[in-house]
Amino acid sequence: xxxxxxxxxxxxxxxxxxxxxxxxxxxxxxxxxxxxxxxxxxxxxxxxxxxxxxxxxxxxxxxxxxxxxxxxxxxxxxxxxxxxxxxxxxxxxxxxxxxxxxxxxxxxxxxxxxxxxxxxxxxxxxxxxxxxxxxxxxxxxxxxxxxxxxxxxxxxxxxxxxxxxxxxxxxxxxxxxxxxxxxxxxxxxxxxxxxxxxxxxxxxxxxxxxxxxxxxxxxxxxxxxxxxxxxxxxxxxxxxxxxxxxxxxx
Amino acid sequence: xxxxxxxxxxxxxxxxxxxxxxxxxxxxxxxxxxxxxxxxxxxxxxxxxxxxxxxxxxxxxxxxxxxxxxxxxxxxxxxxxxxxxxxxxxxxxxxxxxxxxxxxxxxxxxxxxxxxxxxxxxxxxxxxxxxxxxxxxxxxxxxxxxxxxxxxxxxxxxxxxxxxxxxxxxxxxxxxxxxxxxxxxxxxxxxxxxxxxxxxxxxxxxxxxxxxxxxxxxxxxxxxxxxxxxxxxxxxxxxxxxxxxxxxxxxxxxxxxxxxxxxxxxxxxxxxxxxxxxxxxxxxxxx
Ligand SMILES: Nc1ncnc2c1ncn2[C@@H]1O[C@H](COP(=O)(O)OP(=O)(O)OP(=O)(O)O)[C@@H](O)[C@H]1O
Ligand SMILES: [Mg+2]
Numbered sequence: 012x013x014x015x016x017x018x019x020x021x022x023x024x025x026x027x028x029x030x031x032x033x034x035x036x037x038x039x040x041x042x043x044x045x046x047x048x049x050x051x052x053x054x055x056x057x058x059x060x061x062x063x064x065x066x067x068x069x070x071x072x073x074x075x076x077x078x079x080x081x082x083x084x085x086x087x088x089x090x091x092x093x094x095x096x097x098x099x100x101x102x103x104x105x106x107x108x109x110x111x112x113x114x115x116x117x118x119x120x121x122x123x124x125x126x127x128x129x130x131x132x133x134x135x136x137x138x139x140x141x142x143x144x145x146x147x148x149x150x151x152x153x154x155x156x157x158x159x160x161x162x163x164x165x166x167x168x169x170x171x172x173x174x175x176x177x178x179x180x181x182x183x184x185x186x187x188x189x190x191x192x193x194x195x196x197x198x199x200x201x202x203x204x205x206x207x208x209x210x211x212x213x214x215x216x217x218x219x220x221x222x223x224x225x226x227x228x229x230x231x232x233x234x235x236x237x238x239x240x241x242x243x244x245x246x247x248x249x250x251x252x253x254x255x256x257x258x259x260x261x
Numbered sequence: 262x263x264x265x266x267x268x269x270x271x272x273x274x275x276x277x278x279x280x281x282x283x284x285x286x287x288x289x290x291x292x293x294x295x296x297x298x299x300x301x302x303x304x305x306x307x308x309x310x311x312x313x314x315x316x317x318x319x320x321x322x323x324x325x326x327x328x329x330x331x332x333x334x335x336x337x338x339x340x341x342x343x344x345x346x347x348x349x350x351x352x353x354x355x356x357x358x359x360x361x362x363x364x365x366x367x368x369x370x371x372x373x374x375x376x377x378x379x380x381x382x383x384x385x386x387x388x389x390x391x392x393x394x395x396x397x398x399x400x401x402x403x404x405x406x407x408x409x410x411x412x413x414x415x416x417x418x419x420x421x422x423x424x425x426x427x428x429x430x431x432x433x434x435x436x437x438x439x440x441x442x443x444x445x446x447x448x449x450x451x452x453x454x455x456x457x458x459x460x461x462x463x464x465x466x467x468x469x470x471x472x473x474x475x476x477x478x479x480x481x482x483x484x485x486x487x488x489x490x491x492x493x494x495x496x497x498x499x500x501x502x503x504x505x506x507x508x509x510x511x512x513x514x515x516x517x518x519x520x521x522x523x524x525x526x527x528x529x530x531x532x533x534x535x536x537x538x539x540x541x542x543x544x545x546x547x548x
Contacts, residue, residue, distance in 0.1 A: 148374065177325070177326060177538065178497065181541070207543035250500035
């Protein structure tokens with residue numbers, strides 16, 4: 012059986028001066044999307060970064076096992092700190108394409124433009140020539156997604172990948188991820204504070220609190236009938252929004 | 262902690278009387294912030310195109326719309342960090358040019374998405390606030406043009422933290438010692454330290470978790486209303502806008518498509534794009 016894109020995290024421990032992640036275990040099957048939810052400081056981002064082997068300075072993996080089958084790429088929460096402020100964004104994407112595909116610079120430029128279009132950036136050719144600070148927050152977030160896809164990953168780690176997007180563009184980007192899963196069996200580990208988005212994207216969800224797994228299960232079950240009080244409090248914290256009155260304008 | 266703000270349905274009643282603050286000047290208009298036919302261009306391309314809106318003191322306008330539509334650029338024009346290619350920005354009826362006096366700059370404060378980027382990591386919270394309070398010329402009748410003595414500044418700094426719901430021992434700590442949500446509260450305290458009239462919050466909660474988002478929003482909404490600020494809240498989170506805003510403005514491609522009282526906007530969006538936005542909001546099953 013092809014296991015490309017699978018992930019096993021077993022009893023992961025991450026520490027700074029004190030232990031921050033206390034034995035988290037989770038799995039992602041090839042082509043599966045798994046969500047991680049939990050409040051600030053629950054260890055969501057640290058878990059993702061530990062999988063990538065990119066923990067912040069002063070923080071290290073202090074125990075457990077991480078096994079990725081294939082290539083993993085990550086979309087970080089803060090685009091600015093992962094883009095080179097002095098290079099045009101198109102060139103940054105092309106460089107990653109060239110490294111990943113070992114292609115000619117010219118082919119890499121073409122591929123970069125394709126990727127920038129695929130992440131729903133309007134006027135991609137124009138935006139490609141700009142520097143990161145000349146883009147809006149949501150445009151930078153999509154460049155980051157293009158950078159991750161340029162690595163041709165088997166597993167995509169997403170840390171709040173759509174927070175800077177309006178909901179219509181968000182929907183398009185989530186559709187793109189769904190398409191990549193269908194076409195390429197891309198596996199996804201998806202951190203988000205938005206439970207509705209997680210339920211849309213993921214089959215399974217892991218709820219973290221204080222660096223521990225408090226609940227895990229089918230995404231729909233977890234949000235509709237949470238097993239723990241903590242998960243219930245997360246669901247209850249979702250702000251209500253009325254549905255606009257049906258059809259036509261008045 | 263501040264009172265959780267109830268969602269005012271539709272338009273609020275008559276605005277409360279506003280206290281005189283720095284930068285206040287009597288004008289013939291309603292008071293508050295007015296953006297009149299404002300345009301901003303980058304390299305000859307208009308990214309904000311003749312946008313007009315007004316925010317009365319004590320009310321909150323939510324600005325939503327397409328990513329890249331010019332919301333942040335409009336915010337920057339309002340705080341004076343980018344120049345207008347046309348139109349004007351007015352505070353209480355008087356024009357705020359590009360070259361603003363220090364009182365005018367203090368009057369319009371920006372809270373950004375990433376509070377870490379906007380806080381100097383080398384200064385304690387107390388030092389940040391003290392520097393601001395030290396610059397401030399007192400406008401009170403008893404000490405016109407005077408400065409606050411040290412002890413009074415310390416007291417005021419502690420009061421500001423209390424306003425946003427942080428303990429006064431936060432004064433001696435550095436930005437890195439706080440969570441994202443707390444840092445955002447600190448950024449708000451800093452914005453309020455200079456007694457602004459206008460508060461512009463550009464996606465102030467989009468990098469925070471739901472649990473903390475609430476607190477930060479309650480603080481912005483509660484203090485914005487309580488201190489009679491004209492508040493502009495930019496967000497992609499429509500449920501957030503629904504929870505705290507009196508009016509909603511929608512932008513796409515640099516243009517303002519719709520401006521409506523929140524109650525009406527969420528029930529009967531006036532523009533097809535507004536409706537498309539509301540219908541694209543991901544919802545929990547069964548809600
Ligand atoms: N310094 C700049 N030079 C050239 N173009 C810029 C510059 N800054 C922003 N832009 C462009 O201006 C347009 C408006 O950007 P702005 O940041 O105001 O959008 P926004 O509505 O805040 O988007 P988002 O919701 O993604 O934050 C975008 O197309 C952006 O690429
Ligand atoms: Mg913006």
